[in-house]
Amino acid sequence: MRWSQTLIPTMKETPEGAEIPSHVLMLRAGLISQLMAGAYTYMPLGLRALKKAERIVREEMDAAGAVELLMPALTPISLWEQTGRVQAFGDVLIQFAVRRQNRKVQMALGPTHEEVITDLVARHVSSYRQLPLTLYQIQTKFRNEERPRFGVLRTSEFLMKDAYSFDTSVEALGRSYEKMYAAYCRIFDRCGLAYLPVEAESGPIGGDASHEFMIPAENGEDTVVHCKACGYAANLERAEIGARAPSTVDVELKPVQKVPTPGAGTIAQVCNFLGCKPDQMIKTLIYLADGKPVAVLIRGDHEANENKIRRAAGAGSIQLAEPGVIQRVTGAPVGFAGPVGLKEKLPVLADYDIQFVRNGITGANEADAHLTGVSPTRDFQVEKYADLRSAQDQDPCPRCSAKLSMRHAIEAGHVFKLGTKYSEALGAKFLDAQEQLRPIIMGCYGIGINRIIASLVETNNDAGGILWPVALAPYEVLVVPMKASDEATMKTAERLHDELSAAGVDVLMDDRDQRPGVKFKDADLIGIPLRVVVGERGLKQGQLEVKWRWDAELQMIDAATAVTTIADWIRQERAGGQRFKNRISSACHPTTTLSNKGVES
RNA sequence: CGGGAUGUAGGGUAGCGGCUGACCCACGUGCCCUGGGAGCACGGAGACGCAGGUUCGAGUCCUGCCAUCCCGACCA
Structure with a gap:
């Protein structure tokens, strides 16, 4: 190809609005051109790169035994209603009605294709003899992102390779999953990306049912926790924390004292007011676990991890309680809850680090007051100690004794054991050798093709360019x-x-x-x-x-x-x-x- | 959805309430040059995001809308 015959509009200057390297360089090198927020044209050069990534993905999928097909981007809304994902996706699902003769047809642009593929397999697969089967497509996905950003990294329309495996047993699913996992490693390796497979939050199957393929990058939206010593890697939602070290055990216990803290409802405000440090504080959060209130104690310098809390509470879903509920169970407005003298009796869960707090500071369960000199066991009882917070830099590794480090990363791929959620909702069943009708066991596997390109540019550049x-x-x-x-x-x-x-x-x-x-x-x-x-x-x-x-x-x-x-x-x-x-x-x-x-x- | 910012030519910017809106790059023509974004000359391209308002007079001040970007929330 001759430069003069194609379109490569390079730019000497950085267009306003582009901040991260991949966005700046893809724009300046004439790879992409923005049409609107979250929608980019791939220019000839950008498209060629995208096609190369697509080809690598396709080759490795084929080599792993997956079979390509192509499903419509246009999907009937009824399919999403059957799995309850109209609500789950909410505004992210781009849906609309079109007129056809004298009726209206409700449809949605596919943000992913579990429903469509499961429906397809339900129609055409009915015997264990037809399984296992892994199908994939490379297709444009549509998500009405609340906030598109970072150029091509987060857009409303993007190219995704999505694969779905169908198996007769959990063991067979494990084998399909491993094949995809290995294929993903080859794909990212061939693309020249430094990648990190991390354990991710998994759904109903639990265990090692989900991994994300992360590309460490300063501007990544996700945070991964990584142990350089043993290789343990997990995303922030998932990462466990090793045994906590008691730091302040041999401290003389002081009496509990109530102190006025007018208007100081946040950790920062209380610390400012009382001149204490966040790690002396006991943060008390009231959650609704399947609708029932529980108190969760987290040290002031730590972040609550809702997935861990949900699991510890043995609940299916969990959410922070409304101010009204907090007022009712603690007797105080938001910001002044504490484990000592709660108005209502409710289960108290505490993070492991709470057991080492001595002479802590916590809400007094009345407006504008906190308690000092609070220590666990003597002043309040805890139902259960558990790992309830998100890992932080320098926390102990759960697998070895080394320190964990945190880094930002771009999620470029995700493999996930789905189980029977979709096959049950959409009636994808098969007859096994014993003539029993059983739901097909599924896995799903996605790769953001655009993200392969964007993260490559993001991580491989110098002052001159890509x-x-x-x-x-x-x-x-x-x-x-x-x-x-x-x-x-x-x-x-x-x-x-x-x-x-x-x-x-x-x-x-x-x-x-x-x-x-x-x-x-x-x-x-x-x-x-x-x-x-x-x-x-x-x-x-x-x-x-x-x-x-x-x-x-x-x-x-x-x-x-x-x-x-x-x-x-x-x-x-x-x-x-x-x-x-x-x-x-x-x-x-x-x-x-x-x-x-x-x-x- | 909360918070913040910005909108002036294809890109980057300047523009103090007052004449025909400025500069750099890019673009066109010619000359000249050809090993790290040269030089000279001439030229084309803009109702200053949109709509109101204040004013004798608005790119400039005010209000609303739209768009884009950033931070946060959200992200099977």
Whole structure:
């Protein structure tokens, strides 16, 4: 392809509004163009990268035995009503009615396709002999995001690979799941992404039923907890915390005292008022566990983790109580609850760290007052101690004794054991060998194709622009004739371009009559892995100057054999991307140098 | 959905209530140049987001709306 014949609108300046590297660079390199908030056009260069990612995903899905199909983006609303997900999705589901003759048809744009695929399988699969089966598609998904942001990382319309497995038993589901898990590792590895599979919050099946594939990145929206010593990795909702160390056990217990704290209803305000530190505070949260109030005690410097609380309370759902309920059970307005002298008798759950609090400070269960000198056991009783808070940096690892570290990450993939939720709701049943009718056991597996591209750019760039691995690069080789007006130069460049194309290499030739500075800057910006400069300098000696985008130094190669040399290199890079991986860790952001082998299972 | 900000040419910006709205980049034409975003000259492109209002006079002040961005909440 010739630069002059395609559309690559590069920008010297950063458009207003773009802040994170991937957004800035994708815009500046002419990969994407914004149509509205959360909707981007993929320009020719961006589309090529997207297609490469799509192809890798497709190849690995096929290799793992999954079978591709394509479902409509348009779905009947009735399907979503049957699984109760009209409410579950709420405004995220884009739905509308269209007129057909004299009636109205309610439909929704698919935000995901569990309902559609389950309905499909229910229609066509009825015997254990047809299972196991894993189906996938690569399709545009629609979600009315409350707040699209970060360029292409969070949009209302995005390309997703979604796969669904159908099995006859939980054990068989485990095998399907492992295949997908392994395929995901290969996909992210081939894309040259430093990824981290983390344990994620799982649904009804429990255990290791869900993993997210995270790309550590400063601007990621998710937080993962990672133990560098043993490899334990989990997302923040899920991460367990190892044994807590008692810090202040041998302290003389002081008497409980009521102190006035007018208007101080938050941890920060109370600390400010009383001159104490958050870790002396006992935060008392009133939750409704399946509708019944429970008190939850968390140290002031910790964050409550609702999933952990829900599990500890043995409840199906949990939510913070309304102010009215809080007033009723504590006798005080929001902000002054405490475990001592609650108005109503209710179960008290406490995080493990609470047991080590001595002379703590907590709400007095009356407006504008707190209690000091409060200690567990002596002053209040706890029904159950449990792990109820979210992990923090430096917390002990649950698997080994090392310290956990926290890092931001982009969720690029998710594998999930669904069980029978959808098959039961939509009647996807099969007859087993004993002639018993049973619901099919499902798993679902998603990958955000756009996020592969965005997170690659986000984590692989330098001051000049993007650093693509060959596997995802829009073009593999960029031929740069130094002087477009020079006939000999152009002839060599054209020949190189044509022969490389013929050899199956994706070549872009910058045939614009621009000064060298412009071409070099653009070359760095769009980040094509191998740059071949055709200039007078080398031409005289029968040499071409080549440079990997991630290398500082350039090398000269023989012009006569250049095509085979380059084609060989590109083939090697496609296979493993070894040059890219070797160099990238030192050339790029230090935050992305995490190893690729965080795989545990 | 709460909080904050911004809207001036394709991009980036300046613009004090007062004449025909300024600059840089990009774009077009010509000259010149061709190894890291050159130079000169000429030129095209804007009813200053939209609608009201205040004023003798509004890009500038006020109100509403719309749009975009950021922080937070939400995110099977």
